[in-house]
Amino acid sequence: MTDDSREAIMEATHRALREHGYADLTMQDIADESGKSTSLLHYHYDTKHDLLVAFVGYLIEEFEAEERGMAEKPAEERLREFVDWFVFAPGEDDRAAFHLALLELRAQAPFDEAYREQLRRSDELVRGTIVGIVEDGIESGVFRADAEPEAIARLVFATMDGARTRQATLAEAGYAAEVRDALYEHVLDDLLVDPERAE
């Protein structure tokens, strides 16, 4: 399969999940979104399950590529952009719909070794990214030397994931932004060596 072909299938899966959710998704939905036949999809991916496992892998690659693009920015800015990324702006219904579909997929993970393995990789990657940002900030003298990167990473990720889930499930546009503001005030601003610089 060419890279272009793979990307077209993965982006079609993204759209189909937003449109149909996880539980009702069919190979036909993905075929319709991609303009390819179901037999071509089945040629590359035996089952819908295989395709979805590959799709979570694709999300991980996308995340890695985005993170590489950020690596040159100062730690404080990267941390803020990272946290902001969890917040859906009002009207970003597509993102909320996609998060709901992923939430259903995540709820299957305890019963599905392949999902669980991919989601653990994703989890470690996200936490590792936050750890890296905090370490950079300590090294560059912007964050306090006694900051604990691992603990901060767990706290930030759990908080923003929880906030995003409540925002998506309760359809409350401002929820995640409010949680983010509280996280800044109570946790992230405390990381700064010079709190006067906190926005």
Add this chain to the structure above:
Amino acid sequence: MTDDSREAIMEATHRALREHGYADLTMQDIADESGKSTSLLHYHYDTKHDLLVAFVGYLIEEFEAEERGMAEKPAEERLREFVDWFVFAPGEDDRAAFHLALLELRAQAPFDEAYREQLRRSDELVRGTIVGIVEDGIESGVFRADAEPEAIARLVFATMDGARTRQATLAEAGYAAEVRDALYEHVLDDLLVDPERAE
């Protein structure tokens, strides 16, 4: 319906959700768990959906009753017990299974007005409980006078809900406990007027 009969149906629903999950749950499963007939269940609840809406209401009542039982305890102890309640101990597979079923139900809420309304009530009740604990702590002089109860409540709830979801979906027993420890260290210990008292 007598209170006993209602409680028996609600507890049977609790067990059936743990056993079968949300998506596969049938009225027959609930009937089997309760020792009642499906026709009796349908006499009280027109549909499975109506029964599940009532079930979320039942969870809310249970939570309220538990909170009333805690009201006399000191604020710091109540806050710690409240936060600890989100953490599954290793081996509490029943609680993880139930949380997964609820997660699937929550993922339906954007498309289901009755679920959404019940879940918003539940959300407000949990946050209101944390607000009340923080206010009590400020009043009794244990928590700092400038603590912001609303912001603390949003932060604590989003954090522990996110931690619980990751613990249940990734089947990682220690995850929520680690997040809780980070939450204590970075947020809750800061609330104390006398930080020496932090455990």
